[in-house]
Amino acid sequence: MEHLTAAIGSLTGSIVRQVTEFAPWLRDHGFRAGVPETLTAIAALTELNLTSIDEVCFAFRSIYARTPAEWGIFPTLFEQYFGIREARLQEKRRLQSDDLLGGTVAGEKAERPTLETVQGILAGFHSSDGERFALRADGQVLKDVVKLTQLAVRTMDAPRGRKWQSRGREKMDLRRTIRSALRHSGEPFKFKMRRRRPDKPRIVLVIDISGSMKPYAPFITSLAWSFTRVRARTQIFLFSTRLLRVTSLIARKGVEGIPYGDLPGLRGGTQIGGALAQLLHRYPSLLQRHTCVIIMSDGFDAGNPEQMHTSMRDLAARVGRVVWMNPLLGEPGYEPTSVGMSMALPYIDAFVNVHDVATWKKAVLSGALRAAAP
Structure with missing residues (x-):
């Protein structure tokens, strides 16, 4: 063979x-x-x-x-x-309005929501579209990034765990109460209370690795790796034209480097709406009311705007908080008027500029990842 x-x-x-x-x-x-x-x-x-x-x-x-x-x-x-056949890159193109959203029966027209757009919408295009690159964390900033990530996780909302801990007023800790009484020959008899221990926060990172995000790849890889080193239930996904779960790969090889050969199926271009649709369809158990979804992308999307609108709407309705980190937000004169960002903005809970340690610290201290009680 x-x-x-x-x-x-x-x-x-x-x-x-x-x-x-x-x-x-x-x-x-x-x-x-x-x-x-x-x-x-x-x-x-x-x-x-x-x-x-x-x-x-x-x-x-x-x-x-x-x-x-x-x-x-x-x-x-x-x-x-x-080595059956050579890999082929799909040329990135802007989907036309008559393109189907996918999965519709021949002869049927897909129902699309009415979209309101603003003036000055730009096409989802970037000069680096189609470029592939390796991922490697910036070793010089890892220590600072991990400390800030630990601080961010401690402020995030978390579901109630199954285990009990001392303190609180919900239930008496009978064992601790009896042991305390025995130390004083049975008197005075003081009740020791306990409460449920909070579970680990649930975080889903969705990272854009299209060509336009290449300048920010070292820091973003460092940030993704730091989430695997804190007390949180974290799942990490990469996307360009499709979605790929890489939690274990980032945890094992994020520091030493991940060549694009280890990222099968990820090709040039950007389809944010399609990637989020795959996340909703294939991993529904990760998207709960206590989950915080963090999307790292510049918003340049060549996919169907209506699919982007639908995916963001469904995602926001299912999870507790949606945070969008756009590295271009701090650039002078930048306005989030691209097609992808225009469709996503109504469903974002926090829209922050994160591209280095300083901006990550500012986002953490501002409470961008802190969700209100569901």
Whole structure:
């Protein structure tokens, strides 16, 4: 199986070797694949038509992919490992008003909400669109960023946990009460109270890694890595034209560097509305009333404006707080009049300028991430 295209009648040593090494390679990309999956894949090859690449890919997909995220990125990883066909970049274009929102039946027209726009709306375009780059945290600012992130997390809203802690007036701590009484021979008998301990704050980071965000990538990677080092339930997503969950990858390789080869499926261009729609559809359990969603993007969007409007509306209705960090907000003369920002602004709870340690400190101290009680 140099490329699974040789017309052979039985499995060769090359086939077995490549399939055996496929599972460890998938584990490096976040899959949970081991010996059982490898044996199943080798057994499946004896029944498959090896001249049909798609048939082999579909069979392996059902064996190795366990989650919706793994199911979505598996074809790309399969092509990347076996070298079936060359990767192609999709040329970024501005969707026209007659483009469907996706998933509609042929012959039906998608219902679109009435949108109010302002004068001076700019097209979602940037000169660096289509550029791909590696992610690596700025080691010189990591210590300061982590301290500020810890401060920000302590001020964020968190759900009530299952465990109890001393203090409060909700329930008596019988064990502590009896132990306290025994120290004084049973008198005086003073009640010790306890209350539920707050759970960890829930945070979802959605980071734009299109070409226009390249100058801010080192700091943004540092900020994302810092959220994996604090007491919070954090999930991190990257997006350009699609969405990719990279929480464990950022935690493990954020400091040493993440080449774009480790980010399968992320290509040039920006579709913010489409990425948020994938977040809502594929990860609904992460979006709760105590969740704070932090979007890091400059707002240049080449997707459908109506999809952006719908995604932001649904996201704001589902979570407790939406914070948009735009690194261009501090630039002289900048106005958030691009298509993406115009659609998103009505549903944002905090719109802040974050692109370095100083602006991150200002955002934290201003209470931008502090949500009111739901």
